[in-house]
Amino acid sequence: xxxxxxxxxxxxxxxxxxxxxxxxxxxxxxxxxxxxxxxxxxxxxxxxxxxxxxxxxxxxxxxxxxxxxxxxxxxxxxxxxxxxxxxxxxxxxxxxxxxxxxxxxxxxxxxxxxxxxxxxxxxxxxxxxxxxxxxxxxxxxxxxxxxxxxxxxxxxxxxxxxxxxxxx
Amino acid sequence: xxxxxxxxxxxxxxxxxxxxxxxxxxxxxxxxxxxxxxxxxxxxxxxxxxxxxxxxxxxxxxxxxxxxxxxxxxxxxxxxxxxxxxxxxxxxxxxxxxxxxxxxxxxxxxxxxxxxxxxxxxxxxxxxxxxxxxxxxxxxxxxxxxxxxxxxxxxxxxxxxxxxxxxx
DNA sequence: CTATTCTTTCACTTTCTTTTGAAAGTTCAA
DNA sequence: TTGAACTTTCAAAAGAAAGTGAAAGAATAG
Numbered sequence: 001x002x003x004x005x006x007x008x009x010x011x012x013x014x015x016x017x018x019x020x021x022x023x024x025x026x027x028x029x030x031x032x033x034x035x036x037x038x039x040x041x042x043x044x045x046x047x048x049x050x051x052x053x054x055x056x057x058x059x060x061x062x063x064x065x066x067x068x069x070x071x072x073x074x075x076x077x078x079x080x081x082x083x084x085x086x087x088x089x090x091x092x093x094x095x096x097x098x099x100x101x102x103x104x105x106x107x108x109x110x111x112x113x114x115x116x117x118x119x120x121x122x123x124x125x126x127x128x129x130x131x132x133x134x135x136x137x138x139x140x141x142x143x144x145x146x147x148x149x150x151x152x153x154x155x156x157x158x159x160x161x162x163x164x165x166x167x168x
Numbered sequence: 169x170x171x172x173x174x175x176x177x178x179x180x181x182x183x184x185x186x187x188x189x190x191x192x193x194x195x196x197x198x199x200x201x202x203x204x205x206x207x208x209x210x211x212x213x214x215x216x217x218x219x220x221x222x223x224x225x226x227x228x229x230x231x232x233x234x235x236x237x238x239x240x241x242x243x244x245x246x247x248x249x250x251x252x253x254x255x256x257x258x259x260x261x262x263x264x265x266x267x268x269x270x271x272x273x274x275x276x277x278x279x280x281x282x283x284x285x286x287x288x289x290x291x292x293x294x295x296x297x298x299x300x301x302x303x304x305x306x307x308x309x310x311x312x313x314x315x316x317x318x319x320x321x322x323x324x325x326x327x328x329x330x331x332x333x334x335x336x
Numbered sequence: 337c338t339a340t341t342c343t344t345t346c347a348c349t350t351t352c353t354t355t356t357g358a359a360a361g362t363t364c365a366a
Numbered sequence: 367t368t369g370a371a372c373t374t375t376c377a378a379a380a381g382a383a384a385g386t387g388a389a390a391g392a393a394t395a396g
Contacts, residue, residue, distance in 0.1 A: 055376085079365095
């Protein structure tokens with residue numbers, strides 16, 4: 001397989017992967033592109049590599065920067081801004097975990113905690129079933145929260161000690 | 169908070185949670201509804217609880233059954249089909265993990281393996297950067313695969329031994 | 337066998353997301 | 367201060383995804 005072909009396929013695979021995970025396709029593609037390029041790219045480079053508009057490029061690069069997955073790079077003597085992506089996939093994974101936790105899990109924990117105290121007779125089976133479900137989910141969510149926290153700041157944690165070294 | 173209100177809020181929260189994770193909102197809502205109901209519901213019950221059409225109900229219930237999250241229940245003497253959801257959240261989590269792995273991770277592993285052998289001079293920095301990226305991601309994906317496998321059939325694994333008992 | 341009750345399918349509609357591109361904004365060298 | 371080079375914004379258009387409901391299909395009771 002030729003490099004150009006492989007590159008194209010990787011970008012497209014990473015793109016649809018992102019789409020499945022609720023991340024927009026273009027954003028994932030830009031990320032893929034930047035991951036495999038040895039040097040930083042400008043907005044124009046990205047536009048022409050992926051055939052997307054200027055606005056789209058700008059929006060998604062900005063979003064990637066918010067996620068902490070891409071960085072602005074200034075090249076001395078150049079007017080343009082350039083962009084690079086984190087290339088260590090473990091860091092990428094922890095950044096994503098951190099961000100999704102913040103955006104998704106944290107609000108859910110808040111809601112679940114509120115739903116714990118439904119008023120009503122526990123002898124009513126509907127009330128009981130509801131309370132049981134919520135309690136189970138709530139416990140699970142808190143446990144998940146702990147696991148993710150450990151993963152995100154792995155260096156200091158048992159998670160790193162136990163899991164990471166088995167793999168990395 | 170009254171039961172009815174809490175129920176509605178739970179269903180809506182679970183629904184948008186699903187949406188963020190690439191699962192369609194209605195599917196997640198039906199699942200939420202069935203999780204908190206003590207007894208099985210019929211298609212009509214679901215339709216009226218969630219205000220959705222017959223076709224939509226049917227499609228999403230079928231999909232939930234494919235995921236292994238919902239079961240058909242036959243009630244003796246009744247013509248209608250009824251549905252229940254798995255209520256143990258740990259089982260729910262492992263079912264989801266299993267299913268997403270099958271649908272998402274497995275195909276990616278296949279693609280990555282192919283992309284490993286790009287022809288070209290490793291002294292070319294573009295080729296080198298590409299190969300390095302793919303290799304890193306591939307390793308990571310395989311490791312993820314192992315973790316998920318352990319999680320999915322947890323009873324027999326070190327994963328269960330080490331992690332689960334810390335939490336459950 | 338036929339009527340009745342329930343389930344499934346699918347072409348069409350609606351809703352939600354993403355993309356575009358032109359216009360406005362910003363920065364900086366001269 | 368000006369204008370060239372670049373970035374950002376945003377309203378409109380295109381595209382994708384989900385939902386509807388009527389009609390066809392199954393299953394069962396009588």
